[in-house]
Amino acid sequence: MKYQSQQVAKLYFIAAIGLFVGQILFGLIIGAQYIWGDFLFPQLPFNQARAVHTNLLIVWLIFGFMGAAYYLVPEEAETDLVMPWLARLMFWIFLAAGAATILGYIFLPYADLAKLTHNELWPTMGREFLEQPTITKLGIVVVALAFLANIGLTILKGRKTVINLVLMMGLTGLAVFFLFSFFNPTNLVWDKYYWWWVVHLWVEGVWELILGSILAFILIKTTGVDREVIEKWLYVIIAMTLITGIVGTGHHYYWIGTPEFWQWWGSIFSAMEPIPFFMMTVFAFNMVNKRRRNHPNKAAVLWALGTAVMAFLGAGVWGFLHTLAPVNYYTHGTQITAAHGHMAFYGAYVMINLAMISYAMPLLRGREAANSNRSQVWEMWGFWLMTISIVFITLFLTAAGILQVYLQRFSDNPMPFMEAQSKIVLFYDLRELTGLVFLIGLVVYIASFFVGAKEAEAKTDGEEVVTA
Amino acid sequence: MSETKKPRWPPGDLVIWIFIMAELLVFGVFFATYAFTRAHHVAQFDTYQLTLNRNAALINTLALITSSYFVVRAVAAIRADNSQACFRWLLAALAMGLLFLVVKGAEYHHHFSMGVNLGTNTFYMFYLSLTFFHFLHVVLGMIILLAVALKAHRGGYSAAEHTGVETGASYWHMVDLVWMILFPLVYVMR
Numbered sequence: 001m002k003y004q005s006q007q008v009a010k011l012y013f014i015a016a017i018g019l020f021v022g023q024i025l026f027g028l029i030i031g032a033q034y035i036w037g038d039f040l041f042p043q044l045p046f047n048q049a050r051a052v053h054t055n056l057l058i059v060w061l062i063f064g065f066m067g068a069a070y071y072l073v074p075e076e077a078e079t080d081l082v083m084p085w086l087a088r089l090m091f092w093i094f095l096a097a098g099a100a101t102i103l104g105y106i107f108l109p110y111a112d113l114a115k116l117t118h119n120e121l122w123p124t125m126g127r128e129f130l131e132q133p134t135i136t137k138l139g140i141v142v143v144a145l146a147f148l149a150n151i152g153l154t155i156l157k158g159r160k161t162v163i164n165l166v167l168m169m170g171l172t173g174l175a176v177f178f179l180f181s182f183f184n185p186t187n188l189v190w191d192k193y194y195w196w197w198v199v200h201l202w203v204e205g206v207w208e209l210i211l212g213s214i215l216a217f218i219l220i221k222t223t224g225v226d227r228e229v230i231e232k233w234l235y236v237i238i239a240m241t242l243i244t245g246i247v248g249t250g251h252h253y254y255w256i257g258t259p260e261f262w263q264w265w266g267s268i269f270s271a272m273e274p275i276p277f278f279m280m281t282v283f284a285f286n287m288v289n290k291r292r293r294n295h296p297n298k299a300a301v302l303w304a305l306g307t308a309v310m311a312f313l314g315a316g317v318w319g320f321l322h323t324l325a326p327v328n329y330y331t332h333g334t335q336i337t338a339a340h341g342h343m344a345f346y347g348a349y350v351m352i353n354l355a356m357i358s359y360a361m362p363l364l365r366g367r368e369a370a371n372s373n374r375s376q377v378w379e380m381w382g383f384w385l386m387t388i389s390i391v392f393i394t395l396f397l398t399a400a401g402i403l404q405v406y407l408q409r410f411s412d413n414p415m416p417f418m419e420a421q422s423k424i425v426l427f428y429d430l431r432e433l434t435g436l437v438f439l440i441g442l443v444v445y446i447a448s449f450f451v452g453a454k455e456a457e458a459k460t461d462g463e464e465v466v467t468a
Numbered sequence: 469m470s471e472t473k474k475p476r477w478p479p480g481d482l483v484i485w486i487f488i489m490a491e492l493l494v495f496g497v498f499f500a501t502y503a504f505t506r507a508h509h510v511a512q513f514d515t516y517q518l519t520l521n522r523n524a525a526l527i528n529t530l531a532l533i534t535s536s537y538f539v540v541r542a543v544a545a546i547r548a549d550n551s552q553a554c555f556r557w558l559l560a561a562l563a564m565g566l567l568f569l570v571v572k573g574a575e576y577h578h579h580f581s582m583g584v585n586l587g588t589n590t591f592y593m594f595y596l597s598l599t600f601f602h603f604l605h606v607v608l609g610m611i612i613l614l615a616v617a618l619k620a621h622r623g624g625y626s627a628a629e630h631t632g633v634e635t636g637a638s639y640w641h642m643v644d645l646v647w648m649i650l651f652p653l654v655y656v657m658r
Contacts, residue, residue, distance in 0.1 A: 233483060240487070264501070265597065268494075279486065
């Protein structure tokens, strides 16, 4: 850590991990509700618990991105953050607003939450992932503006690097596309049409820019490869991301009432969306192979390589699986989608956040470059337990999805939804058990922050230690 | 750019070749989809193909080939250490690119004023999508060439180090190459 103001990142990282735990616990609850339909009913119906699971995910990832930006931007710009106090203030506002919203989901029926927050004045609630009350959405905008101003001014003041500019583009895009959550046309086709401008253009557009720039930063730091080489890769990756991802929005427009050409556009362009992810994998492994030094923080390098591989599998391969219109005609909204969603979010956005935390946290806690060996071993156990669990969760859900498609939509005598569900419950059992292993992995991961904290830093074998 | 032992092959930056391959893959999928779809709608494709202006497309083909030739001359010029000649050849190439955009724009104007849009039929959907996607690549290629030209004008390249010129030239040739397939496929083949 080179600048005192980078320290604010620590708050954001801690909150991110805390909310991550909440997300997983609620994942286990709704996973159980797939098996025992009335589990925790009526106190916690599935729709509310699911909103908590998905909203916590999004909020903690954004906390992570903000923390990453507060760490990375000053270091890249070679200057202190212009307003560290504002970053601290916004942290508490965001956390309080987020917590209040989540408590609202948990303790109030959703309709009562809408009434309490006067949704009728400016109706924005009731849509998947954008369930937040309008007042929370407004709060998010305020936090985002303050955040962008803070890092934007820091970038303007200091050295301009490609990584900072790409990150800034991604974060600005994140804020701009969120504004479509306020647009709620009564025509359902238009409603869905713009809803995807938030949902799709986030995760298959601007978030990929954030992912790319954070990955590039970590690789520069841990491999010592020339910045110029890494920046060129970053350019090509984001170009392909935007070329394929923007028009790729069309793969959500097949069956919502939009013109037919979207089936062609969506199929062709989204079929190409794996390309930038594949490039990212080639990029990460290439850079690590060409490394000029062995960084003592092996865990961070593992997370960086892991995210490149898992993002390609989860977002790229599992996305391609059901992206072509003729395939999607059968698979739309089945467990195939859930399988893709789990591995893509984990592989791309959870892992890049954990990679950044893994790289930055030892430095924020006063280490020279890395945690002790013992701590890193625990962290890597967390990595493997969580990653392997997600692979199996994805495989079980894929199996469930294929069976569901066959029984419910493809066979000669299609079954009703609930009957098909009862036939695939075995996979839900297996998914829930694997989810428990994931939770164990998460506990081990968190423990890694505390074990070996007083032991000496890890060294690279037979080489001088290079500091961050 | 490190000056040490720059490999002679491929010309330009390796990364642009990865980008070119990715772009060709996208266009390849697009062309293949066109071909398969045409096989199912031969009569429709043949009928509406006749509404396209082949002469305009031929002019555009010549414009792009000529521009590629000018780009070749620009690379030759910088290899002879002549920055200003390189700059001028690139401007000539850009002018040809601009000609392409104007002619293509006139074609679009014609079709749009006839009320053609993406929903008219499958042939027009492909015609508009494919050519417009390529159109955007011409624009991107021109932006790249312009950046290279300006740097050449400032004396930023030399006979010893001109990776940037080769990089821009490689990308431009790809834009040209794609049109060489697009033109017969969409305008001419019956």
